[in-house]
Amino acid sequence: xxxxxxxxxxxxxxxxxxxxxxxxxxxxxxxxxxxxxxxxxxxxxxxxxxxxxxxxxxxxxxxxxxxxxxxxxxxxxxxxxxxxxxxxxxxxxxxxxxxxxxxxxxxxxxxxxxxxxxxxxxxxxxxxxxxxxxxxxxxxxxxxxxxxxxxxxxxxxxxxxxxxxxxxxxxxxxxxxxxxxxxxxxxxxxxxxxxxxxxxxxxxxxxxxxxxxxxxxxxxxxxxxxxxxxxxxxxxxxxxxxxxxxxxxxxxxxxxxxxxxxxxxxxxxxxxxxxxxxxxxxxxxxxxxxxxxxxxxxxxxxxxxxxxxxxxxxxxxxxxxxxxxxxxxxxxxxxxxxxxxxxxxxxxxxxxxxxxxxxxxxxxxxxxxxxxxxxxxxxxxxxxxxxxxxxxxxxxxxxxxxxxxxxxxxxxxxxxxxxxxxxxxxxxxxxxxxxxxxxxxxxxxxxxxxxxxxxxxxxxxxxxxxxxxxxxxxxxxxxxxxxxxxxxxxxxxxxxxxxxxxxxxxxxxxxxxxxxxxxxxxxxxxxxxxxxxxxxxx
Amino acid sequence: xxxxxxxxxxxxxxxxxxxxxxxxxxxxxxxxxxxxxxxxxxxxxxxxxxxxxxxxxxxxxxxxxxxxxxxxxxxxxxxxxxxxxxxxxxxxxxxxxxxxxxxxxxxxxxxxxxxxxxxxxxxxxxxxxxxxxxxxxxxxxxxxxxxxxxxxxxxxxxxxxxxxxxxxxxxxxxxxxxxxxxxxxxxxxxxxxxxxxxxxxxxxxxxxxxxxxxxxxxxxxxxxxxxxxxxxxxxxxxxxxxxxxxxxxxxxxxxxxxxxxxxxxxxxxxxxxxxxxxxxxxxxxxxxxxxxxxxxx
Numbered sequence: 066x067x068x069x070x071x072x073x074x075x076x077x078x079x080x081x082x083x084x085x086x087x088x089x090x091x092x093x094x095x096x097x098x099x100x101x102x103x104x105x106x107x108x109x110x111x112x113x114x115x116x117x118x119x120x121x122x123x124x125x126x127x128x129x130x131x132x133x134x135x136x137x138x139x140x141x142x143x144x145x146x147x148x149x150x151x152x153x154x155x156x157x158x159x160x161x162x163x164x165x166x167x168x169x170x171x172x173x174x175x176x177x178x179x180x181x182x183x184x185x186x187x188x189x190x191x192x193x194x195x196x197x198x199x200x201x202x203x204x205x206x207x208x209x210x211x212x213x214x215x216x217x218x219x220x221x222x223x224x225x226x227x228x229x230x231x232x233x234x235x236x237x238x239x240x241x242x243x244x245x246x247x248x249x250x251x252x253x254x255x256x257x258x259x260x261x262x263x264x265x266x267x268x269x270x271x272x273x274x275x276x277x278x279x280x281x282x283x284x285x286x287x288x289x290x291x292x293x294x295x296x297x298x299x300x301x302x303x304x305x306x307x308x309x310x311x312x313x314x315x316x317x318x319x320x321x322x323x324x325x326x327x328x329x330x331x332x333x334x335x336x337x338x339x340x341x342x343x344x345x346x347x348x349x350x351x352x353x354x355x356x357x358x359x360x361x362x363x364x365x366x367x368x369x370x371x372x373x374x375x376x377x378x379x380x381x382x383x384x385x386x387x388x389x390x391x392x393x394x395x396x397x398x399x400x401x402x403x404x405x406x407x408x409x410x411x412x413x414x415x416x417x418x419x420x421x422x423x424x425x426x427x428x429x430x431x432x433x434x435x436x437x438x439x440x441x442x443x444x445x446x447x448x449x450x451x452x453x454x455x456x457x458x459x460x461x462x463x464x465x466x467x468x469x470x471x472x473x474x475x476x477x478x479x480x481x482x483x484x485x486x487x488x489x490x491x492x493x494x495x496x497x498x499x500x501x502x503x504x505x506x507x508x509x510x511x512x513x514x515x516x517x518x519x520x521x522x523x524x525x526x527x528x529x530x531x532x533x534x535x536x537x538x539x540x541x542x543x544x545x546x547x548x549x550x551x552x553x554x555x556x557x558x559x560x561x562x563x564x565x566x567x568x569x570x571x572x573x574x575x576x577x578x579x580x581x582x583x584x585x586x587x588x589x590x591x592x593x594x595x596x597x598x599x600x601x602x603x
Numbered sequence: 604x605x606x607x608x609x610x611x612x613x614x615x616x617x618x619x620x621x622x623x624x625x626x627x628x629x630x631x632x633x634x635x636x637x638x639x640x641x642x643x644x645x646x647x648x649x650x651x652x653x654x655x656x657x658x659x660x661x662x663x664x665x666x667x668x669x670x671x672x673x674x675x676x677x678x679x680x681x682x683x684x685x686x687x688x689x690x691x692x693x694x695x696x697x698x699x700x701x702x703x704x705x706x707x708x709x710x711x712x713x714x715x716x717x718x719x720x721x722x723x724x725x726x727x728x729x730x731x732x733x734x735x736x737x738x739x740x741x742x743x744x745x746x747x748x749x750x751x752x753x754x755x756x757x758x759x760x761x762x763x764x765x766x767x768x769x770x771x772x773x774x775x776x777x778x779x780x781x782x783x784x785x786x787x788x789x790x791x792x793x794x795x796x797x798x799x800x801x802x803x804x805x806x807x808x809x810x811x812x813x814x815x816x817x818x819x820x821x822x823x824x825x826x827x828x829x830x831x832x833x834x835x836x837x838x839x840x841x842x843x844x845x846x847x848x849x850x851x852x853x854x855x856x857x858x859x860x861x862x863x864x865x866x867x868x869x870x871x872x873x874x875x876x877x878x879x880x881x882x883x884x885x886x887x888x889x890x891x892x893x894x895x896x897x898x899x900x
Contacts, residue, residue, distance in 0.1 A: 248685055
């Protein structure tokens with residue numbers, strides 16, 4: 066990694082540099098730190114909104130039979146929980162981190178296209194609000210699952226056009242955000258910050274940005290065809306007119322598979338940034354990490370139909386998608402090996418960010434292995450659309466993406482705010498989360514293998530015990546997250562009262578430019594490009 | 604990578620929020636309209652007005668900043684990268700509909716006709732269906748004059764060598780005039796720049812007018828509508844989105860033309876012209892794809 070010479074940091078020229086006064090500051094800001102904060106706060110809010118939906122689902126599934134909600138509303142909840150968590154919480158949280166950290170990590174003054182950056186955020190808010198408004202509409206919000214498969218989704222009531230346009234807005238927002246990140250990384254790096262010196266977080270976002278620009282228009286096209294099939298008489302997904310509903314699934318998953326990597330690649334990046342700091346070693350296998358990320362991104366475009374093994378594809382298709390999918394285990398294995406090797410013989414300490422990161426390595430690997438199980442087409446006929454897949458993707462999203470987002474919060478909050486968080490409560494938050502997340506999702510493997518289908522509000526009595534245990538885990542996990550909310554607010558308001566140093570974590574300045582800047586960094590980090598001095602870590 | 608000059612960072616932007624408000628109002632209005640709510644059209648008009656005002660305001664701001672020399676080389680590169688990646692996203696958007704055409708013609712329609720493992724399904728569900736292209740499906744979908752769904756309908760597919768071929772020539776010519784205008788700009792020949800742009804914009808709108816005429820023919824004479832099964836769906840979706848993009852391109856070029864008459868752009872600084880030209884060539888290439896895969900084959 067590298068360091069910057071400090072003389073540039075506090076240098077100001079004579080533009081008007083302060084933020085606008087009052088609330089308007091947040092509406093018209095073009096500052097990457099302000100916009101990063103907006104993204105992160107919005108994502109945290111949506112994390113709790115989506116979380117409440119998850120609590121409703123787990124409450125309904127606590128016992129067999131219908132207890133609290135109608136089946137239609139239950140299906141609305143599974144659909145909206147997914148859409149809110151994917152498009153409202155996880156993706157925006159990583160865009161928020163990208164906004165805050167990428168300019169500081171590469172020695173740039175701000176994002177390359179600051180006005181568009183502002184527009185990306187407000188389009189995101191509008192898209193999510195449009196989606197949320199469907200909860201109060203005649204016919205309820207979309208209930209066909211987040212994949213919005215026709216013909217079922219075409220039975221949606223008034224919500225359908227709102228959901229479609231919400232996808233359009235979220236798509237435009239993501240594309241603008243991704244273009245901005247790519248232009249920033251390619252065009253705004255400080256002299257000396259060559260591509261192969263960039264922190265892994267920057268690398269993973271560069272590749273994620275490419276994925277986003279390639280796939281969001283595809284999703285937009287798919288939902289546009291849903292709209293015209295419903296309202297303008299087209300028959301893209303209607304066999305009577307020569308179309309095919311399975312075509313929608315192909316298009317959706319051409320978007321959907323890279324989409325899940327949009328959520329996991331930046332996760333890898335943050336983990337690769339945090340683990341070396343607390344292992345007090347350089348990242349093991351930096352360049353192999355870069356190539357593995359690129360390989361995973363490439364493979365993500367050619368494996369989509371493994372989501373559709375039971376749809377009735379030709380056998381050649383089944384075999385191709387099976388083998389191609391298995392290939393993903395190789396670059397992913399490289400990554401897991403590298404994280405482990407980074408920790409090997411390191412001087413490990415276990416502050417909260419490191420705890421979350423280690424839990425990520427272990428639990429994500431488990432989620433990866435269940436993925437490998439399902440990549441085997443004949444086996445997948447048993448697992449398909451059961452709670453096994455629910456357990457699988459929640460392992461790759463909750464104790465992976467969400468845990469790493471928590472880790473990132475603990476890791477960078479002191480830098481952002483200049484205050485230290487309460488380590489004791491942080492550790493409590495970690496242990497409660499790590500234990501309860503397994504109580505929540507591990508039993509779902511058993512439920513799925515035993516044949517319990519997903520997206521059904523009721524179930525046969527033989528599934529009762531594991532469902533109750535899973536729900537109890539869910540309630541503990543949900544409640545534990547309030548600790549995180551408390552810690553974030555407390556840290557912003559002063560935390561432990563301890564003034565943090567610039568590097569915050571021991572020797573962190575060897576690992577990233579951001580730790581050579583003041584805590585909190587000035588409103589404008591650089592006004593002229595800093596000089597990057599290579600240091601011993603990479 | 605950066606060089607050692609001061610950065611340019613714009614502050615306190617109001618247009619992005621206004622743009623968002625305009626877009627959301629328009630889309631919420633459209634959704635309401637589709638649901639049969641009376642407030643829909645009003646909202647759409649309000650949103651459109653906000654959006655147009657925003658475009659005028661934001662363009663004026665940007666071109667003023669550009670002409671006053673506020674943008675250094677680094678900003679220029681950011682803008683160019685932004686435009687290139689935006690065009691890449693547009694390519695992916697069109698790829699969806701080309702992919703749909705490919706999938707239906709080569710896979711799903713033959714399957715409906717009994718190919719592969721579909722023989723028994725065809726015998727049971729659509730025994731009389733013959734998988735040929737163009738098709739409006741086993742049920743022969745169509746719409747009557749009142750817009751109601753009909754079955755067993757007949758339609759005439761769009762030929763390639765009449766208006767579509769003329770339109771191909773028009774768009775190719777407009778690509779040439781656009782490049783001619785660019786040469787004028789580079790040679791500081793303002794007259795050539797303006798004439799070239801006028802020709803390009805005029806050819807662009809002529810294309811759109813011919814396309815509108817073709818649609819009118821299709822709907823009134825040929826029984827070919829959006830509701831004519833998968834052929835009508837893919838035909839109108841592909842050509843419709845393309846025509847929409849020609850309109851956007853022509854509007855961008857009109858703004859560039861207007862700025863050219865005001866003396867904007869220098870040989871070494873004319874990002875807006877370049878972006879418009881790139882976009883125009885992109886629209887041109889998409890049309891060539893359409894001409895081959897939708898009209899010819």
